[in-house]
Amino acid sequence: MRIAELSRRSGVAVATIKYYLREGVLPPGERTSPNQASYDDTHVHRLRLVRALVDVGGLPIAAVRDVLETVDAPDPAVGKTLGTVQLAVFRSPPPTDDPARAAAEEAVATLIDTLGWNCPPDHPAAQALVGVLVTAGSLGHERLVEVLPRYAAACAAVAESDLDYLDGAASLDERLESVVVGIVLGDSALAALRRLAQVNEALKRYPEP
Amino acid sequence: MRIAELSRRSGVAVATIKYYLREGVLPPGERTSPNQASYDDTHVHRLRLVRALVDVGGLPIAAVRDVLETVDAPDPAVGKTLGTVQLAVFRSPPPTDDPARAAAEEAVATLIDTLGWNCPPDHPAAQALVGVLVTAGSLGHERLVEVLPRYAAACAAVAESDLDYLDGAASLDERLESVVVGIVLGDSALAALRRLAQVNEALKRYPEP
Structure with a gap:
């Protein structure tokens, strides 16, 4: 799916999604052209997880990155x-x-x-x-x-x-x-x-x- | 005591004390001249309470004000x-x-x-x-x-x-x-x-x- 669809399905604004991509808390989508990328269900889930950490947990973005790095490369x-x-x-x-x-x-x-x-x-x-x-x-x-x-x-x-x-x-x-x-x-x-x-x-x- | 002494005894910077005075979470001192006021032990205690709410509780200043208004005019x-x-x-x-x-x-x-x-x-x-x-x-x-x-x-x-x-x-x-x-x-x-x-x-x- 394109970023607009990802935004619609996750309820997270496109600008916020771009910010999460820059901050490295959301993995990049698969590049389909120089200016476009394709996202899937794992991105929707990851966005929900980021929002839970930010909204419910009150975590700053750097802490979210630390937590997700652990989840992605677990001991x-x-x-x-x-x-x-x-x-x-x-x-x-x-x-x-x-x-x-x-x-x-x-x-x-x-x-x-x-x-x-x-x-x-x-x-x-x-x-x-x-x-x-x-x-x-x-x-x-x-x-x-x-x-x-x-x-x-x-x-x-x-x-x-x-x-x-x-x-x-x-x-x-x-x-x-x-x-x-x-x-x-x-x-x-x-x-x-x-x-x-x-x-x-x-x-x-x-x-x- | 003067504001510098209040700062020393409470460990809160003078600029922060002035901010708390403006925000109404610290009662004004007794005015001793147009540019000076005198503070007492109740101010030291109140500053510690404000810092506990801000540092430990993570409360925004507006919430601190709500809490202290309740403490000051209790039901x-x-x-x-x-x-x-x-x-x-x-x-x-x-x-x-x-x-x-x-x-x-x-x-x-x-x-x-x-x-x-x-x-x-x-x-x-x-x-x-x-x-x-x-x-x-x-x-x-x-x-x-x-x-x-x-x-x-x-x-x-x-x-x-x-x-x-x-x-x-x-x-x-x-x-x-x-x-x-x-x-x-x-x-x-x-x-x-x-x-x-x-x-x-x-x-x-x-x-x-």
Whole structure:
């Protein structure tokens, strides 16, 4: 199909498609003349994936490129692919030199240790958690650290479900894409469900008159 | 203190402080001369709160203003304040006219019904969840809907912890700020813990050689 048809079928404007081609997040079509190329269903699917990462995941285009490079040239080890995608989609808060950082690092290391989780304390997510505690402390909300064990228990159940989702993929290709879809769409789904659960819990505790 | 001292103590550049004053997210200082104003500790604290919302929460300045207006002129009903902050900090995916939307709406309504949650099906978070399912379906990941009950169970536990956190606030002021801190920093903490739990679960299932 020509680019106009690709635009119609994917719902993405022609100018945006051209931008994605220049940025390398959409593979070029098959050239049929010096000024024309032909696209197929894989392009439609890829455009939908890019839009999911941009619109739902809020990823900048460079992160989208990193994620798609991993999907296109996968490491056979699922754990490694998961790690690469995690890094690409993870927005770390800016690092700080706060003197409170050492105490927060200690708190996070203790938490991981208590949970018995097998993950390096210098993992970007652990560092992000340290950043959250530093920020909370700077606002006088040191007690935020107390909710972490309950959050962690909930996240362990979520992660089990996440890995079951990967294991349920029919093919390697689908499995790799499941990592991306699961992480990005899963974050949005979780945030939405947390809001709904908060509404439910608030109404339970403080019934409206 | 003068603006230079406020900048030093908060770690926020003078130009940025002036921008926040213009945008109305930082209350003006007490004017001491036509070109000078004096600031106090409440300004330092407010600047830290603004930075938390911007840096950790990723909120645009207009959303920060909405959130702070609620904190400054609170509704005595905690549930209402929670709702306003939820709306302000919640990034909804763009609405779609996808024909698959009706099926996704049905799936979300059924989920909420099965859970017995007391929350309106037209709540923005429910609509966001519908959007996630539509996007997943457009990528051939219809089966994402199957993870939602397990996610929801985890979120119910998280929401209980969230409301306990609010109930633990010492004063009304602290309680209102807890809503903001809890939602924004809590989202980041959850995302980080989910990543760490995924690493742990992946290493458990696929041990590295």
